[in-house]
Amino acid sequence: MTTSRPTDVGHVRAGVATKDATTSYSQYRNEGDADRLAFAMRVATEAVRTVGSDHIEIVTLTRGRICLQPVNLNHGEQIARALGCDLPLDHRMFVPGHTLWTGERDGLEVQVRSALRQVVAQ
Numbered sequence: 001m002t003t004s005r006p007t008d009v010g011h012v013r014a015g016v017a018t019k020d021a022t023t024s025y026s027q028y029r030n031e032g033d034a035d036r037l038a039f040a041m042r043v044a045t046e047a048v049r050t051v052g053s054d055h056i057e058i059v060t061l062t063r064g065r066i067c068l069q070p071v072n073l074n075h076g077e078q079i080a081r082a083l084g085c086d087l088p089l090d091h092r093m094f095v096p097g098h099t100l101w102t103g104e105r106d107g108l109e110v111q112v113r114s115a116l117r118q119v120v121a122q
Helices: 033-051 073-082
Strands: 007-009 012-014 056-061 065-070 087-091 098-105 108-115
Touching (some): 033 065, 033 073
Antiparallel strands (some): 007 012, 056 065, 098 108
16 A cells, blocks of 8 residues: 655644555455454555544454544544545444444555534534
8 A cells, every 4th residue: 555645734743645555454364363453454554644643542453444533522523534534423322422434445444433423414
């Protein structure tokens, strides 16, 4: 995977990821668990580099999923959008409530936690 040069967007750097045909999740889907986990670790590392490691507090990963929690949950939506995550799921019944942004990066599900959105009814 290659990344274009990141640019500053507010408090979070945003980079545009491009697919590298030699590495994708589908290549590792039928391989051993260690290979799939190593691939997920590489994708997670690149995602953290894209937004800047100083903005990420926790990284949780499995062989098919990456979840990032920002240092400041108020920056979560901006981080999510920089990583291409644009599907929000609001968890209003949790205390504290939060929004989980999801998307896909190199064939892996990516989730970014953020402060609960204040949806305005139209």
